[in-house]
Amino acid sequence: MKAKRAAHVPRRPALAWAVGSIREVRNIMAERPKSAPRCVALVGPYLSGKTTLLEQLLFVAGAITRRGSVREGNTVGDHAVEARARQMSTELTAASAEYLGESWTILDCPGSIELAYEGQSALLAADVAVVVAEPAIEKAVMLAPLFKFLDDHAIPHMLFVNKMDTSSARVREVVEALQAVSQRPLVLRQVPIREGEQITGYVDLVSERAYSYKEGQASDIVQIPADVMEREKAARTELLESLADFDDKLLEQLLEDVVPSPAEIYDQLKTDLHKDLIVPVFLGAADQGGGVRRLWKALRHEGPEPTETAARLGIPADGAPLASVLKTYHLPHTGKLSLARVWRGQLQDGMTLHGARVGGLFRVMGHDLQKKPNAGVGEMVGLGRLESARTGEFLSPSPVTVDSPWPKPPSPLFALAVTAQNRQDEVKLTAALAKLVDEDPSLSIEHSADTNEILLWGQGEIHLQIALDRLRNKYNLPIASRRPQVPYKETIRRSVQQHARHKRQSGGHGQFGDVHVEIRPLSRGEGFQFEDAVVGGAIPRNFIPSVEEGVIDYMKRGPLGFPVVDICVKLYDGQYHSVDSSDMAFKTAARLAMTEGMPKCDPVLLEPIFLVQIAVPNEFTSRVHGLISGRRGHILGYDAKPGWTGWDEVSAHIPQSELHDLIIELRSLTYGVGTFSMSFDHLQELIGREASKVIEQRATAVGH
Ligand SMILES: Nc1nc2c(ncn2[C@@H]2O[C@H](COP(=O)(O)OP(=O)(O)O)[C@@H](O)[C@H]2O)c(=O)[nH]1
Ligand SMILES: [Mg+2]
Secondary structure (H helix, E strand, C coil), rough: CCCCCCCCCCCCCCCCHHHHCHHHHHHHHCCCCCCCCEEEECCCCCCCCCCHHHHHHHHHHCCCCCCCCCCCCCCCCCCCCCHHCCCCCCEEEEEEEEEEEEEEEEEEEECCHHHHHHHHHHHHCCCEEEEECCHHHHHHHHHHHHHHHHHHHCCCCCEECCHHHHHCCCCHHHHHHHCCCCCEEEEECCCEECCCCCCEEEEECCCCCCEEEEEEEEEECCCCCHHHHHHHHHHHHHHHHHHHCCCCHHHHHHHHCCCCCCHHHHHHHHHHCCCCCCECCCCCCCCHHHHHHHHHHHHHHHHCCHHHHHHHCCCCCCCCCCEEEEEEEECCCCEEEEEEEEEECCEEEECEECEEECEEEEEEEEEEECCCCCEEEEEEEEEEECCCCCCCEECCCCCCCCCCCCCCCCCCCEEEEEEECCEEEEHHHHHHHHHHHHHHHEEEEEEEEECCCCEEECCCCCHHHHHHHHHHHHHHHCCEEEEECCCEEEEEECEEEEEEEECCCCCCCCCEEEEEEEECCCCCCCCCCEECCCCCCCCHHHHHHHHHHHHHHCCCCCCCCCCEHHHHHHHEECCCCCCCCCHHHHHHHHHHHHHHHHHHCCEEEEEEEEEEEEEEHHHHHHHHHHHHCCCCCEEEEECHHHHHCCCEEEEEEEHHHHHHHHHHHHHHCCCCCCEEEEEEEEEEEEEHHHHHHHHHHHHHHHHC
């Protein structure tokens, strides 16, 4: 039960609270046994500084000897050609480091919302996440989906407010804005020391020690500046009060004005982090290395053990060796590599996992792989040649009985029709696309029967451009891509009766078929019906299926150029010839009847209408209304999005032809966080100028 804070707890503590025993903290820390190898995931919006922070964490730990920079394109993260070209992370990067004798894997997750699935997979496998955010109040909303995911899965996470060197915003206001999108309380662990506009250091709120930043080096311990003292006290009280919300003993102490020791505070912070009850907030400037050592220490002392993470994932402690795959790569020379974390037992090279033999165990450092003989609990390891391993799967030498908690890939939002630029590459294309989807399950392939196109589906335009670049760079496969066609249909609005005769006398065997049909419209969604109303053997039974075949054949392309739906064709009379009639002749006669009859039936274009559910923070709901009406949509209603505080879900009917780039506009209206789901709903008549345009385009496309 959550303890309520009593009204009389002073907001400002007595001075006595400030006195913490540093020696005591040291003692407690020294007692901590060495941890198993742990894993931290760096997540957060695009450009917040994750790849830079990774580089700094590695540098501080001594895992690399010089710091690369994103601008110079020489970081451990972002090693892929596509990433370097864009100066953005395009896929998950894993790196290994030892910090003060303990092993860590650091996962640098791409920040783009279009690549979010990759990050989600990393988060599930990590013991703790560091959410990297910019100190910009207006950008706080970008973190809403991420915080939601972390809280839904109870993943322990810290917040690292980066780029403090550029910030003029007050830390308090930044944290307030971020708090608005996090269900868990954000607990400030440091207050900045400012000199003019510059932030020159910070005060740690637990140890109450002040540090001044030194670029690229450990900070100096300094006196707490007098003008910071008051803010420090207030922030420390808040920290303690947040912790007291989850601990009755601490609450009692506060009520009785007893000062908890730093050791007690650290303990409580650790417990609450592990249970995802609070989110500690650290400050820094990754580019300059500010706050990086402080973050390392927090990870070291407060980061959960892999056994705790295994329990969070529902993995029983006992059983055969077990690992889970969080990402697969298809590498040019190495072949398939599955990045996996070991939860139980030990994996060995050559072991049979998932019915296949492991072809190499690797320690992963960006694009560098080092062979190793085995991997134990907590370790992150690259597994060679497990062709069937998929993201989110558990691997074990024994049958796996644990359900994977990995989320399903998000449903696709954006598509391009793709073809190989060189015709001879078409077979290669199918195989390469399969590999792309294997590496990134938030991509998918659809073969559209209606338009005869190969559609590559993904989470947005950038996502697909990266995928196409990968085809070019990795598989030497240049690709042409274009906007997918809309599978328009057509139908009719009035009935006709039509007679047609196919008769040919050429040499020996002639051809003869004669049909009378009635063509009439059906209601939307009824499809196609064929009625046989022939009486008295005017057409022998065995020819009647051929008439239907001829009709169906015709319906592939109606008078407007599109597949015909929602019609009934009744065959009510005809004639035959005992020698010259054949299946072929009746099929041809039926086609003829349709070709002549259909244009008289007042044909009309049908366009597919989708049911679309658009989800946005409610401050953007009115913009969504504008977006829908701008796309010939029809709003059906809106409601609070279940499970999402402060979010709305607007439902609408929108023509498919208006959906292609919907996600692009939606994101530009909502700091990237708006999203939608869609499903085909019905076909609807399209008339007027819109229709003429579609029909004209179709006619040019097929060369009329
Ligand atoms: N001023 C400043 N710039 C930073 C800081 N950290 C990262 N950057 C810059 O922000 C840009 C994006 O950084 P990057 O690490 O690629 O961000 P990511 O998208 O989160 O991986 C790069 O140009 C970095 O040099 C920082 O603390 N201060
Ligand atoms: Mg990055």
